[in-house]
Amino acid sequence: MSANAAQTLGDFLRSCRTRLDPASFGFSGRRRTPGLRREEVAQRANISSTWYTWLEQGRGGAPSAQVLERICAALMLTDTEREHLFILGLGRPPEVRYRYVDGVNxxxxxxxxxxxxxxxxxxxxxxxxxxxxxxxxxxxxxxxxxxxxxxxxxxxxxxxxxxxxxxxxxxxxxxxxxxxxxxxxxxxxxxxxxxxxxxxxxxxxxxxxxxxxxxxxxxxxxxxxxxxxxxxxxxxxxxxxxxxxxxxxxxxxxxxxxxxxxxxxxxxxxxxxxxxxxxx
Known part of the structure; x- marks a missing residue:
């Protein structure tokens, strides 16, 4: 992964993290910045907080698909955001998740x-x-x-x-x-x-x-x-x-x-x- 791609990935992760409401995830306490803390995302994703910090800083290397899936779940990403994260991190879309549909809008x-x-x-x-x-x-x-x-x-x-x-x-x-x-x-x-x-x-x-x-x-x-x-x-x-x-x-x-x-x-x-x- 190039340095520019790694930084773009990090910027996107940070943007998604800061949009989340800590209270809705059961996290309390006064905060100087909006959203979840990095260690809270890492905890939810079951990955090292140090490595997640490096990912946001653009120096964590290319994560695996399994790690990206856990980060998607931790950040509560939409399908569109999940696809974007995989393209940034791995250069390809994620595997398709089939959803049963019984009608149209x-x-x-x-x-x-x-x-x-x-x-x-x-x-x-x-x-x-x-x-x-x-x-x-x-x-x-x-x-x-x-x-x-x-x-x-x-x-x-x-x-x-x-x-x-x-x-x-x-x-x-x-x-x-x-x-x-x-x-x-x-x-x-x-x-x-x-x-x-x-x-x-x-x-x-x-x-x-x-x-x-x-x-x-x-x-x-x-x-x-x-x-x-x-x-x-x-x-x-x-x-x-x-x-x-x-x-x-x-x-x-x-x-x-x-x-x-x-x-x-x-x-x-x-x-x-x-x-x-x-x-x-």
Missing amino acids: PRLQRVLDSLDASPAIIKTAMWDVIAWNRAAAVVLTDYGTLAPGQRNILRFLFGDPNVRAKQHDWESVAHFVVAAFRADVARAGLTSGVGDLVDDLCRTSSDFDRLWRENRVLSHGEGENVKHILHPKLGSIEMEYSLFAVDGRPDLSMLVYTPLDAQMAERIRAAVAQHRLMAA
């Missing part, structure tokens, strides 16, 4: 709803759909009719014959989905946590078991990024799809499908309007 839902002719969903790294717009309900799956635990894309693809029948080339879609799913769970730090879902899919679908054993990985940017659907009411639909990170989180992504044909886009809008009337 109104702001994100409004983004989805503004796409009146483009089916759009927000999915987790486990490929659970946690938000969608009316176009997605019409073209893809009406997720609102399903229990939250059933809104998993892999379960649809490998367990629902109606979803399988809508795929123009099911085998190609299945190959891509399994390979992209494997890459997503690894990126989100869920390789071990996804075991129950994978085991269940392997038991219930020989196709998934076969593709999972191939051990392939793909990103959403690989391939032609075009989805073909044989819709029972709208007919053949061809759509481009794009994947976007949600608020910088690696465990959430927004998938947006854009119809390639203007007439089909109008037909989807009409179907969405009818779906809205029926729901009302």
